[in-house]
Amino acid sequence: MLRGRVTLTQVAEAAGVSVGTASKALNGRGQLSPATRKRVRDAARALGFDQGTSESLTGGRSLIVGVLSTDSYGRFTIPILTGAEDTFGAGEIAMLLAESRGDPIRERHYVQTLRSRKVDGIIVTGRSSDARASLTSLIDVPTVYALSPSTDPNDISVVPDDAGGATRAVEHLVSTGRSSIAVVVGPSRHLASAHRVAGALAALEGSGARLAGGHALYGEWSERWGYEAAGRLLAAGPFDGVFCASDQIARGVLECLRDHSVSVPAQVGVVGMDNWTVIAEAARPSITSVDLNLRAVGRRAAELLVRTIMGDDVPGGIEYVDCSLVARQSA
Incomplete structure (x- = not known):
């Protein structure tokens, strides 16, 4: 048993699952296998996790997260959104999507729109892995960049390796x-x-x-x-x-x-x-x-965003997600 308050992140790490999966397992939600639910609950029990004081990924809060993208076709954004939803879970966090088409003026407009909707955090993504300008000067809520990293090393970015x-x-x-x-x-x-x-x-x-x-x-x-x-x-x-x-x-x-x-x-x-x-x-x-495992990129970006929203000290920099080979007929 760990000393001090045990977090959901620690339970997830001990069980070898994402934070979102741990939250679903402990709250009886999602389509998880019985073995996964048992592994998470066993890990929570072994660590002394007090579900009564932190019942979910968000500690019982309902959050709204904005997603700002430059990907007009959805080729990259859709799997990232799917991964983020894996983490956020049904009913806990709602997402609002805005697509700027790579237009800086349109992007600034959507940033102001998301701020007016009082979002708790923003995921910024795009259609390439090229670094993009930071939005720190325009955004006053926690922000994580997925696929397209920020040029500011103090920002949190998650990209495929x-x-x-x-x-x-x-x-x-x-x-x-x-x-x-x-x-x-x-x-x-x-x-x-x-x-x-x-x-x-x-x-x-x-x-x-x-x-x-x-x-x-x-x-x-x-x-x-x-x-x-x-x-x-x-x-x-x-x-x-x-x-x-x-x-x-x-x-x-x-x-x-x-x-x-x-x-x-x-x-x-x-x-x-x-x-x-x-x-x-x-x-x-x-x-x-x-x-490129973009769904995993989305899951990780969402996990880091929620941790930041909930007050965790998440260091800036770029985090890389492993890619995997899918064998077919050509080689």
Whole structure:
């Protein structure tokens, strides 16, 4: 038993679950397995957790959280919102969504709107992992940045580990016997490109495999660029693996290889990134891809936001969430 007041966070850590899951287990909510509920309750009992003084994630308070996004398509925001809802739970915390379309004037307007609605905190998210300007001067409530980190190191940011995900992709290609691996990415100005190239090169170093062509190929986040890049690779010389920094690029690569009668994965293995299922599962062959685990990003961002709202001292900086490989037919 721990001395002092035991928190819900400590119970969650002891049970190996998220804070939101711990809250649901202790309050009989959510669709959890009996084993998970038992593990959480056993952990609470062992730690001496007093549910009567802290019955829920919010200590019994009803909160309103604003979500400010620049993602007009919802490709990135929806899984982050789903993860946040996992943490917030039904009935405890309501979310208000505002989408600025990347327009600073519209964003400032929505910040004022959320403040007028007296939100208890705000999650700021976007459509890329590029750093964005801090809203500290405009916001006087706890704020956490998800996917798109703040440029202010004092702000709390939660992002996918892009470099680690790229490393995992190339390691998978190496493990399947590939020895000459190309790296095809988006624009060099994007942080995602830089991080994914760095992770790919780190995996190649000491692996026995070489970087096909001697350098990464930078272009667009598009199938058209993937097709063009694959054509360049075919003209330049032999290769047996391609790491594509997005699934859109990977689909273009696959189309080009198919048009040139190159068999995937028999002759060339291809791994994408983002695990955009509408593309990865529809491609032929289906694309092995790295999932950014955006739902986990949303869960963690929500956990840190609630802790801040409830008065916990949460240090600023960037927290990275591990990516995972989803194996399909292309590698």
